Structures are given as C-alpha cells and as structure tokens.
Amino acid sequence: MEKNKFNLSGRREFLAGVCVLAGASIVTGLPGVSFAKNLGSAPANFTVKQVIDIALSETPGAPLTKTVDQIRAGSLDQQVTGIVTTTFPTIDVINKAIKAGANMIISHEAAFYNNDDNLARVKDDDIIKYKTELLEKNKIAIWRFHDSWHAHKPDGITWGTLVKLGWEKYYNPANPRIIMLPTPITLQQAVALTKTKLGAPQVRVIGDLKKPVRTVYFTLGSLMSTEVIPVIQSEKPDLIISGESREWEVGLRVQDGVMMGLNTKLIVLGHAISEEAGMAYAAAWLAPKVQGLKVSHIAAGTPFKYV
DSSP states (O other): OHHHHHHHHHHHHHHHHHHHHHHOSOOOOOTTEEEEEOTTOOOOOOBHHHHHHHHHTTSTTOSOSSOSOOEEESOTTSBOSOEEEESSOOHHHHHHHHHTTOOEEEESSOSSSSTTOOGGGGTTOHHHHHHHHHHHHTTOEEEEOSHHHHHSSSOHHHHHHHHHHTOGGGOOTTSTTEEEEEEEEEHHHHHHHHHHHHTOSOOEEESOTTSEEEEEEEEEEEOOHHHHHHHHHHHOOSEEEEEEOOIIIIIHHHHHHHHTTOOOEEEEOOHHHHHHHHHHHHHHHHGGGSTTOEEEEEOOOOSOOOO
C-alpha cells in the first residue's frame, strides 16, 4: 500500500507539473530554462521564509536540526518574484534567473564551493567576491534544499530521476536506492537510456557493455565509498548509476570485481547531471503549492567539455 501511495501521488504531482510546463507560453527562450507557472492565478505574495516552509512541509521531521539546508544569500523576509530550482547555483544559473525575473534560487548543492558554504574557507577569493556582489546587486536569495529533499518520502532526487528514466513503477520504499527491472537490459542499453533521458553528453563506464542489467543501485550526487562499497558486497547490484565517486575507491572496487567475473558494473554521469532530474521534479512539485508564482528549473549542467 505504501509503495502504491508513493507511485500514484508522486507521479500525479510530477505529471501535473510537466503538463503545466508544456502548456506555459511564457518560456523566454533562454537555454536550459523551463517554467512551471500557475497559469491564471492571482499575483503571489510569498516571502522566502514562506516558500521554505512550504518546501519543508512534506518532509518528515523538518526542519531538520542538523542540516546544510540554510539560506545562503538574501533574506528570509524578502518578497519572492519568481523561483528557480537547480543543482548548483553557478554564475550562469544566477544570470539566467535574473533574466527570467526570479529572485529566489532553490539549490540542491552549495553556492560557495564547500559543503557548509563557510566563507572563511575561501577568504579573499575573487570569484566569491564577484558572485556575492552579483547576488546582492540583484537581491537574489539562495536557499539550499539538500538534506530535506533527500529525506522527503520518496527521496525527491531519486524519485525525479526514476520518473525521468521511466522506472518509477519499480520503486521500492523498503530499499529506495535499488530497483529491479522486470526484464534485463544490457549495459549498453542502460548507457543509451541515461544519456538520452538525463541529458548526459558523455558517461564513464566500467564493465562489459553486452552484460545484462536487472538490479540498479542509485548513488546520485556524491556518496562516500564507506556507504557504497558495503552495499556492493551485500546487494551485489548489476549496475551502479553514480554521480561521482573517487576513482581509486568505488571505481577500483567495481573494476576488480569485473576482473573476478562478478556482474556489478558502473555508470558515472557527473554530479550535477545525476541530480538535475530531481531538481526539475522539485520545480514541478513546488509549483502547485505556490499559486501565482512562476517556478522554473535551470540546469547547471556539466562544467566539463569532452575533447
């Protein structure tokens, strides 16, 4: 019963948001910008704090007592003109948010290059100065939505990714990071699917592309090897779909397993790309809850060029 509740309600909210995205005529043409506006609503009157409270309203135990989910720029009492969700609040994302008329960025990851956004660790950094001035000049608030979005039931990042891949029906709340496909596919097919659906220009792979995949273990974003390697041993998944991990830990563990004839394989997407679908889902999920506000998702994308 619990599984069906997650599948039906989560998919219904996501698809409703997607329909609004598709029907909105206010798309500006900015690359990577898609909108989830509540069409026909009266002008909204939300503060940053009110938006945060709404975003946390369905997370068990929120607000969490120890969390990185803090406001990183702007003020809690400022009026919100529009919302952007993203994985990383890069300068490019900030500029696109400004052009889109949004003054609140809901970011999954840190703004200032360390997990706690501790500015003392990047003291006198030229980029920090530029970025801070850009945010202050345009009165942009940044709120991080990381721990609470992962603590949401189901995990917002994993769920959004499953929906994007068309695998949400296989979600198991008892083991939320692992799904079992009803029919095996090859590693080559899994690579093609993730590249197409998640927008990855390239992926890194360990394993025989012809080998079958049925159980898939998601380590989106960045998980410590101390979390991942024990699961490889206990669950023996056919495939790990990863954001990023240390090559000499998880990567070599998978490679040595392949050399032994074991079946666990690895796809590395890149951090931002691996969690972008989850933050696009956040925009679609949040839009109906903030009637009258324009909610958009702007992909941070990979910082790398492939040559």
